[in-house]
Amino acid sequence: MTRIAITGAAGRMGKVLIEAVTLTEGVSLGAAVVRPGSSLVGSDAGELAGVGRNGVALAGDLSEVTDDFDVLIDFTFPDLTLANLDVCRNAGRSVVIGTTGLSDSEKLQLEDKASGIPVVFAPNMSVGVNLVLQLLKTASRVLGDDSDIEIVEAHHRHKKDAPSGTALRMGEVVADTLGRDLQECAVYGREGFTGERARETIGFETIRGGDIVGEHNVMFAALGERVEISHKASSRMTFAKGAVRAALWLQGQGPGLYDMQDVLGLKDLA
Ligand SMILES: NC(=O)C1=CN([C@@H]2O[C@H](COP(=O)(O)OP(=O)(O)OC[C@H]3O[C@@H](n4cnc5c(N)ncnc54)[C@H](OP(=O)(O)O)[C@@H]3O)[C@@H](O)[C@H]2O)C=CC1
Numbered sequence: 400m401t402r403i404a405i406t407g408a409a410g411r412m413g414k415v416l417i418e419a420v421t422l423t424e425g426v427s428l429g430a431a432v433v434r435p436g437s438s439l440v441g442s443d444a445g446e447l448a449g450v451g452r453n454g455v456a457l458a459g460d461l462s463e464v465t466d467d468f469d470v471l472i473d474f475t476f477p478d479l480t481l482a483n484l485d486v487c488r489n490a491g492r493s494v495v496i497g498t499t500g501l502s503d504s505e506k507l508q509l510e511d512k513a514s515g516i517p518v519v520f521a522p523n524m525s526v527g528v529n530l531v532l533q534l535l536k537t538a539s540r541v542l543g544d545d546s547d548i549e550i551v552e553a554h555h556r557h558k559k560d561a562p563s564g565t566a567l568r569m570g571e572v573v574a575d576t577l578g579r580d581l582q583e584c585a586v587y588g589r590e591g592f593t594g595e596r597a598r599e600t601i602g603f604e605t606i607r608g609g610d611i612v613g614e615h616n617v618m619f620a621a622l623g624e625r626v627e628i629s630h631k632a633s634s635r636m637t638f639a640k641g642a643v644r645a646a647l648w649l650q651g652q653g654p655g656l657y658d659m660q661d662v663l664g665l666k667d668l669a
C-alpha cells in the first residue's frame with residue numbers, strides 16, 4: 400500500500416486529490432496538510448473533501464508528518480512547492496508536482512532540489528493533454544512551417560498564473576519540434592497597432608472566467624485550411640487520477656526528474 404500525503408489539501412485540487420486517493424486501490428491517505436495556523440488544522444481530511452470521515456487529521460506543517468507517507472502530491476504555489484521539495488528530500492520521500500506558474504529560476508531550483516529523490520513534475524496530469532502533446536509534434540512536423548500557430552487557453556476566474564502551464568508546455572513542444580526558441584518567438588496577447596503577424600511567432604491568448612476547468616486549443620492556420628487540436632477538461636478528477644497514477648509509478652523509480660510522458664509511456668511514440 401502506497402501512503403500518500405497531499406499539501407494544499409483545502410484547495411480546489413487538494414480536495415479532489417483526497418477523493419481520488421480514496422477511490423484508488425493500492426493507495427491510502429497518510430497525511431493531508433493545510434496552511435499553518437488554519438482553523439482546519441486537526442479536523443478530518445475526509446470530511447473536508449466530502450468523502451466521509453477517514454481518521455486523517457489535517458496537519459499544518461509537512462515536516463511534522465514525514466513518517467506518515469511515501470509520496471507527496473503537491474498542487475499548490477511555486478514557493479510552497481519548492482519548500483515542500485526540501486522537506487521531502489531531507490526525509491527521502493518521492494514527490495508528484497502539479498503546481499504551475501514557476502519562473503525560469505524556480506524551475507532551475509526545482510531541478511536542483513529534485514536530484515536526490517524521484518519526482519514527477521508536469522503542468523497537466525490528464526491522459527488527454529499528454530496525448531495532445533504527442534499529436535502536436537506530428538502536426539508541427541507536417542504543418543508547422545506553413546502555418547501560423549496560435550495557442551488559446553481558458554480557465555476559471557480564480558486561476559492566478561497565465562498563460563497556463565499546459566499552454567506553455569504546448570508552446571515548448573511546438574517550438575522544439577520546429578527548431579525555434581520559445582523565449583524568442585512567443586507573443587503573449589496582442590493589442591494596438593501590432594503590424595502584420597511575424598511568421599515565426601507562436602501566439603498565446605488567455606481567457607479567464609467562471610468555473611471553466613481547463614481548455615486548450617492549438618491552431619495551425621495556413622492559407623486555405625486550418626487544423627485545430629483541442630482538449631477540454633470537464634472535471635478536476637482527470638488531473639487528480641493522473642497524479643495518483645504518477646505517485647504509484649514513482650514507487651518503482653530511482654531518483655530523478657520525470658514527467659507524465661514518462662509515467663504514461665508516451666516518450667517512445669512518434
Ligand atoms: N498539473 C495539473 O494537472 C494541474 C495543475 N494545477 C495547478 O495546481 C495549483 C493549485 O491549483 P488550485 O488547487 O486550483 O489552487 P487553490 O488556490 O485552490 O489551492 C492551493 C492551495 O495551496 C494552499 N497554499 C498556497 N500557499 C500556501 C502556503 N504558503 N502555505 C500553505 N498553504 C498554501 C492554499 O491554501 P489556502 O486555501 O489557505 O489559501 C490552497 O489550499 C496551481 O498551480 C494550478 O495551476 C491545477 C490543476 C491541474
Ligand SMILES: O=C(O)C1=N[C@H](C(=O)O)C[C@H](O)C1
Nearest residue numbers: 499522523558563564565613
Ligand atoms: O489552474 C488550473 O485549474 C489548471 N492549471 C493547469 C495549467 O496551468 O496548465 C492545468 C489545468 O489546465 C488546470
